[in-house]
Amino acid sequence: MTDHSETQQPPQTNADLTAANAALLAENQRMAELLAAMQNNGDRKVDSKRTNAEQHEEHQSESNAKTGETPTKSGRRRANPFSEEIMSYKMPQNFTLPMTLTPYKGIGDPKFHVTKFESMMFLNSDCDPILCRSFPTFLDGAALLWFSNLSAESITSFDEFAKMFINHFAASKIYVRDSDYLSTIKQGLHESLKDYMTHFTTAALEISDLKPEVQLHAIKSGLRPRKFQEAIAVAKPKTLEEFRDKTTGQIEIEELRETRRNKKLPLQKDDDKSAK
Structure with a gap:
């Protein structure tokens, strides 16, 4: 009878095992180098994006400094009409605003509003920066819109601020009864x-x-x-x-x-x- 049993493979020698192990190590080394290259490439892309973002932010900051605009969380920019000296003034910790003054909405005697504001603020402070930064709190409607559209760093003193305000709303005095x-x-x-x-x-x-x-x-x-x-x-x-x-x-x-x-x-x- 013919023997149909499978042909047995000759046993591997130590030389064969050494060669296979060397080939496996070489393949692992190649894969490690490939992964490292891919990671470096990704890091470079991230660094590139970060650098571009930082450069954009720096450029925007320089632009804001020139225009006097203040960035907000929503991405909008709000012009600041006060000078750097007024904005850098440190407000007193115990400072409180008068709560009985009705905001000016653009109708009525603007001079009367300024006079009443000054008389109420007299008990707190007559400091120029404080007067300037407090006055917009008592503006509303058309008056608040006027203030928000003032040019950057166009206000350097409260006398100047009050004069601009009174001149702009001078025509509103006609609505006041005499x-x-x-x-x-x-x-x-x-x-x-x-x-x-x-x-x-x-x-x-x-x-x-x-x-x-x-x-x-x-x-x-x-x-x-x-x-x-x-x-x-x-x-x-x-x-x-x-x-x-x-x-x-x-x-x-x-x-x-x-x-x-x-x-x-x-x-x-x-x-x-x-x-x-």
Whole structure:
């Protein structure tokens, strides 16, 4: 019979094993060098990207320094109209802003707004940088938009800032009522003296540089033609204080009459019900 068993391979010698091991080591070395080359190439690309980003950032910083723009997280740039001296000033730790000043929105007397701001800030500080950096807090609407569009480093002092502000919104003063408006305020037919005085005084407070004699003439002229107006014409008060002294007594009389009238009304209603 024919032997169909597989042909056996001759055993490997030490020389064969040494040669195979050397070939394996060479292949491993080649792969290691290939991986190292790939890693170096990747590092160079990363370094290149980082370098480009750093160069761009440096270039942008130089550009911002020239234009006075401040970068924000959103990528937008906001122009800073204050000089470097104003912005480098270190604000006091205990500094607080006045909270009772209404922001100026572009309508009204800008000079009055500046004057009121300065008077409120007087208790905190009259330092130029503090005034400059605090004033925009009290701007809103069109006024805030005007401030945001000012040229970089165009403001070096608060006097300069205030002058720019007043000149720009000078036309807005036409919306402010003047002393002539007071002559249109008249006591209504059924309006109490107290309500008339409150209405008139509120309007007078909104008028800047109002002369006391003008206010006195207007408030007397607006009285309803009755006995009290005749009494004022006879007494001829020369100051607002004298006029208020006269009105105080008359207001007390009117309030007393009103109290008595309110007490009589329930009695009259009861009498009407009994008669039915």
